[in-house]
Amino acid sequence: MQSFPIFLTLQDRAVLVVGGGEAAARKAELLLAAGARVSLIADTVVGEIAQLIAEARVSWAGRVFDDHDLDGMALVIVATADEALQARVSHAARQRSLPVNVVDRPALSSFIMPAIVDRAPVTIAISTGGAAPALARRLRAEIERALPATIGRLARFADIFREQVRRTLERPRDRRRFWDRVFAGRIGELALAGDEIAARRELIRLLDSARTETASLGMVHLVGAGPGDPDLLTMKAHRLLQQADIVVHDRLVSPEVLALARRDAERLYVGKRRGDHRLTQTEINDRLISLARAGNSVVRLKGGDPLVFGRGGEEIEALVAAGIPVEVVPGITAALGCAASAAIPLTHRDHARSCVFVTGQLRDGTIALDWPMLARPRQTVVIYMGVENLGLIAARLEEHGLPADTPVALVENGTTSRERRVVGTLATIEGQAARARLTGPTLCMIGEVIGVSLGRDQEFRFESRMGL
Structure with missing residues (x-):
């Protein structure tokens, strides 16, 4: 996050605008809409700002700026083309620790004016940190089109009952779930439609029911986080992340996906890597059970798909045995995501009539795989968690008939955005992987289709995601 978003209360507070043209008028109108008392400093004024002055909505000092004009101000906006004046006002405001914005000059500003969607009391602000104001305006237009025009009516309706709900439901979790039911159900629809009497009646009935409800058993959702790109997350997975009380995640879940969880949801890391098992699988199972028994909505977030080499089956068995409701939400497994990103077809009419997924982790010092089956021609072999054992894997495949090239x-x-690719052959890949120093989650794909898609190369070849 490049800058910290914040909403200032400007009701009946003094704000200074420097400039007398169209840009000053636009800023003054926004400030007036927020209830500010706007003072204007400018030699001359033209257009709409002059009308605001004539209507006594803005006070105007028709002279040059003086540092004392900042006395008593809560905010300063500079909307003049005079660069020397821009720099002077910015410096004076910063000296006093006053928030200052210089229009189209982010380097001189201590805050950015966002693009605004106003559905009072609902306000949405969009900022690109000053990098692309036109993009912020486009995003605002998209949100304007998607957001109901009456959404502010729903917020005002909720405000009427906010204190009553707080007194009735003591636990924040219970209040959050109550309001989720209000906004997502019939009560929200009635309020949006303007039928406040019916909405009030339904809300009171729901609140009475919530008051007498006993603590219910929670639920665990095994959710596939996909291979890393947050845009590949399913809509259901995103919704559950927004509703979760606790998100239990492993090391394969990308930071971008984890960031989609509700901000005040508890995050519990239970990642495992070779030689570093923070919690055993049994301990993870027990933790999921105890969290659900406490009434929590738990999202068990797993990289890729939860039932492909994610030990999701073991967690389902433990939860079902404990009587915990469980739901599985599939995700795009790493093989499909990585192959698509690198434009590698896992099957091909001329080169690969089948595709096999296996895990390359050692067990008891060996990799117990069906090597004759994996070494068959005209198929693609996808190996999860096999980078540390590439040399052994390549040797076994060669021993069972796959050519070294x-x-x-x-x-x-x-x-x-951190994707990297190394392309080689069975004979060269171990050395190439060592030279590339791969440290992140890495998928291995073997077969003729790689040569068709990315080309054969006996020497070291390394590419970023943008390199193909």
Whole structure:
């Protein structure tokens, strides 16, 4: 986050605008809408700002700026083309720790004026940190089109009952769930439609019911986080993340996906890597059970798909045995995401009639795989968690008949902006991986289709996501 978003209360507070043209008029109108008392400093005024002065909505000092004009001000906006004056006002305001915005000059500003969607009391502000104001305006237009014009009516309706709900439902979790039911159900629809009497009646009935409800058993949702790109998350997964009390996640979940969880949801890390198991699988199962028994809505967020090499089956068995309701929400598994990002077809009519997913982790010092089956020609082999054992994997495949020049692709942090790719062969890939120093989650794909898509290369080849 480049800048911290904040809403200032300007009702009946003094604000200074420097400038007398159209830009000053636009800013003055926004400030007046927020209830501010606007003072204007400008030699001359033209257009709409002159009308605001004539209507006595803005006080005007028809002279040059003086540092004392900042006395008693809560905010300063500079809307003049005079660059020397811009710099002077900005410096004087900063010296007094006054928030200052110089129109179209982010370097001189201590805050950015966002694009605003106004559905009072609902206000949405969009900012690009001054980098692309036109993009912020476009986003505002998209939100304006999608947001009901009467959404402010719903907020005002909720405000009427806010204190009563707070007194009735002591736990924040219970209040949040209550309001979720209000906004997502019939009560919200009635309020939006303007039928406040019916909406009040329904809300009071719901609140009486919530008051007498006993603590209910929670639920665990096993949710696939996908390979990393947050845009690949399912709509249901996103909704559950917004409703969760607790998000239990592993190390394969990307920061971008985790950031989509409700901000005040508790985040519990239970990641495991080779030689570093913070919690055993049994301990994770027990933790999920105890969290649900406490009445929490739990999202167990797993990289990729929760039932593809994610031990989701073991967690389902434990939860069902404990009588905990559980739901599985699929995600795009790493094989599909990484292959799509690198434009590698996992099957191809001329080169791969089948595709096999396996895990490359050691167990008891060996990799117990069906090597004759994996070494069959005209198929693609996708290996999860196999980078640390590439040399052993390549040797076994060669021993069972795959040519040493069979193409191999490694995709690290697939589908994210941190994606890296290494392309080689069974004979060269171990050394190439070592030279690339891959540290993130990495998927290995082996087969003729890699050579068709990315080309054969006996030497070291390394590419970023943008390199293909």
